[in-house]
Amino acid sequence: MSALLSILLPLLFLLSVQPSPGQTQIEPVVLQPTLEETARVRAIAQPVAQTLLRTIREELVDALAKGGPAGAISVCQIQAPTLTQQVRDQARPAGAIFLLKRTSNRVRNPADAPDPVEAQALQIYLEAASRRESLPPDLVQKVERAGKTSYRYYQPIHVAALCLSCHGDPAALSPDVKTLLHERYPQDQATGYKDGDFRGLVVVGLTPP
Ligand code: HEC
Numbered sequence: 336m337s338a339l340l341s342i343l344l345p346l347l348f349l350l351s352v353q354p355s356p357g358q359t360q361i362e363p364v365v366l367q368p369t370l371e372e373t374a375r376v377r378a379i380a381q382p383v384a385q386t387l388l389r390t391i392r393e394e395l396v397d398a399l400a401k402g403g404p405a406g407a408i409s410v411c412q413i414q415a416p417t418l419t420q421q422v423r424d425q426a427r428p429a430g431a432i433f434l435l436k437r438t439s440n441r442v443r444n445p446a447d448a449p450d451p452v453e454a455q456a457l458q459i460y461l462e463a464a465s466r467r468e469s470l471p472p473d474l475v476q477k478v479e480r481a482g483k484t485s486y487r488y489y490q491p492i493h494v495a496a497l498c499l500s501c502h503g504d505p506a507a508l509s510p511d512v513k514t515l516l517h518e519r520y521p522q523d524q525a526t527g528y529k530d531g532d533f534r535g536l537v538v539v540g541l542t543p544p
Contacts, residue, residue, distance in 0.1 A: 380488030380539040404500035405511035434540025443525035
């Protein structure tokens with residue numbers, strides 16, 4: 336009897352800690368925000384997304400002029416995360432933004448890979464891009480997770496001629512660039528793009544505004 340209990344009791348315990356269906360949801364659920372919510376989220380997040388894209392671009396142009404594509408890779412690798420952190424710290428209202436990143440379906444840095452919520456947003460853009468439709472200028476998701484609400488704001492990133500020396504046709508990359516990319520990003524998926532291609536998304540995560 337006690338042997339049976341010693342097997343059964345831990346089992347019962349295990350069963351009791353499993354959340355029953357419909358209890359606190361752990362998996363995030365993505366909802367359509369109202370127009371009013373979208374407007375409030377956009378007012379805060381749009382300037383942040385634009386500042387991030389502009390700052391990285393300026394840094395890139397500067398680095399390319401100074402060190403060519405191979406020199407600029409180091410700047411990119413070190414500066415992209417630092418600049419992202421700076422833009423996030425300067426965003427107002429303070430503390431409203433809990434997430435700021437760039438993501439893509441084909442990442443160079445694995446740390447930029449999309450989470451399941453971002454993957455849904457990417458899917459919307461990728462489908463529009465594959466149908467050659469013009470892409471939505473931005474997108475807002477309302478996210479419910481474990482009883483908490485947050486929002487995500489996205490803006491598409493497009494490839495320009497300036498990007499091709501590091502993200503273009505692998506056959507056309509300079510040997511220096513190829514070697515550096517191979518060393519630092521052995522799983523790089525972010526080459527083979529053409530001018531005008533959809534490259535990825537800026538992601539801004541906000542607490543309810
Ligand atoms: C000098 C080479 C270089 C140029 C030019 C360049 N990039 Fe990148 N790009 C990189 C590197 C290196 C990373 C990885 C940065 C890191 O480690 O955080 C990266 C990362 C990214 C990411 C983040 C997602 C990922 O794949 O990790 C996006 C988006 C991106 N680049 C878009 C662009 C766009 C758009 C342009 C043109 C405006 C551009 N890049 C020009 C080197 C470059």
